[in-house]
Amino acid sequence: MNDNQERHLVLIGFMGTGKTSAGTRLARELNRSFIDIDQEIEQVSGMSVSEMFRRYGEQRFRSEETLATARLAGQKGLVISTGGGWVLKEENVALLKPVSLIIWLNASPETIYSRVTRKKSIRPLLKNIHNPEELEQMMSVRRSYYQRAADLEIDTGSCGLRQLVHDIAYYMKYGRLPENGQV
Ligand code: S3P
Numbered sequence: 001m002n003d004n005q006e007r008h009l010v011l012i013g014f015m016g017t018g019k020t021s022a023g024t025r026l027a028r029e030l031n032r033s034f035i036d037i038d039q040e041i042e043q044v045s046g047m048s049v050s051e052m053f054r055r056y057g058e059q060r061f062r063s064e065e066t067l068a069t070a071r072l073a074g075q076k077g078l079v080i081s082t083g084g085g086w087v088l089k090e091e092n093v094a095l096l097k098p099v100s101l102i103i104w105l106n107a108s109p110e111t112i113y114s115r116v117t118r119k120k121s122i123r124p125l126l127k128n129i130h131n132p133e134e135l136e137q138m139m140s141v142r143r144s145y146y147q148r149a150a151d152l153e154i155d156t157g158s159c160g161l162r163q164l165v166h167d168i169a170y171y172m173k174y175g176r177l178p179e180n181g182q183v
Contacts, residue, residue, distance in 0.1 A: 004101070004172055004175075005077055006076045006077055006099075007076075007077070007099060007100050007101050008072065008075075008076070008077065008078045008079070008080050008096060008099060008100040008101070009026065009030070009032070009078070009079045009080070009100065009101050009103065009168070009172065010080045010082060010096055010100045010101070010102045010103070011023050011026075011079075011080065011081045011082065011103055011105055012082050012086060012087050012102055012103070012104050012105070012146055012149055012150060013084065013104050013105035013106055013107075013146060013156075014084045014106075014107070014112055014139055014142065014146075015083075015084040015112070015116055015123050015125075015126065016107070016112040016113075016115040016116035017084075017105040017106060017107050017112065017156050018105055018107075018115075018156050018161060018164070019036075019081040019082065019105055020036050020038075020081045021161055022081075022105065022156075022161060022164050022165060022168070023036065023079050023080070023081035024081075025161065025165045026079050026165050026168055026169065027078075027079040029165055029169050030079065030169060030172065032077055032078060032079050033077075033078050033079070034078070034079045034080075034081070035072060035078050035079070035080050035081070036080075036081045037065060037068050037069065037072075037080065037081065037082050037083055037086065038081075038083050040068045041061070041064045041065065041068055044064070044068070045064060048122070049061065049083075049122070049124070050121065050122055050123070050124050052064070053124040054124070058124075058125075062085070062089060065083065065085075065086055065089070065092065066089060066091055066092055066095075069086070069091075069092045069095050069096060070095055072095075072096065073095040073096055073099060076099070080096070080100070084125075084142070085125070085142070087142070087145040087146055087148075087149045088142065088145055093148075093149045097149065101151050101152075101172070102149050102150050102151050102152075103150065103151065103152050103153075103154060103168060103171075104146045104147070104149070104150035104152065104153040104154070105154055105156045105164075106146070106153055106154065106155050106156065106157075107155065107156045107157040108157050109132040109133070109135045109136040109139055110132045111156075111157040112132075112135060112139075113129075113131065113132040113135050125138075152171065152177075154167065154168070166178075
């Protein structure tokens with residue numbers, strides 16, 4: 001598929017890298033529909049992600065993630081925000097990669113830690129993370145997955161949301177980042 005308009009724009013990256021905020025704004029900017037896979041799962045199942053983890057475990061959540069991904073693979077031109085662990089299952093990436101441009105939003109453990117500490121209760125996997133060093137251990141396991149899946153990496157620690165959205169929209173239009181871009 002060559003037409004950028006038909007491709008999904010998929011945002012991947014660790015928790016707290018701003019996937020949902022950036023996705024919401026990008027969809028508006030690009031005049032596309034926005035889907036957040038976590039929110040999709042919550043709607044379909046009628047329970048929050050943390051409740052699903054608590055009642056049925058991570059495995060159930062991962063299955064729901066793949067079911068939602070398969071539904072999206074049959075559609076076109078969406079902006080899709082994924083959960084931080086979405087890339088860990090090869091099947092998810094295999095479903096969307098052929099029909100998407102995948103952008104990895106990255107940031108340092110320090111930046112992410114400061115962003116996520118206030119909302120740790122909505123992210124079950126951060127329950128036992130108490131400092132940036134512990135967060136880095138978790139991030140280091142995932143980094144190669146993000147790298148393999150992504151067409152482009154952007155450091156969100158060094159730019160505001162507005163700049164980020166502008167740069168990605170520019171990339172969608174011209175196939176490269178602006179001169180003052182992030183990569
Ligand atoms: C997860 C990230 C969360 C959510 C779930 C698991 C992960 O999404 O999917 O709690 O494994 O990193 P966000 O990245 O939007 O916080």
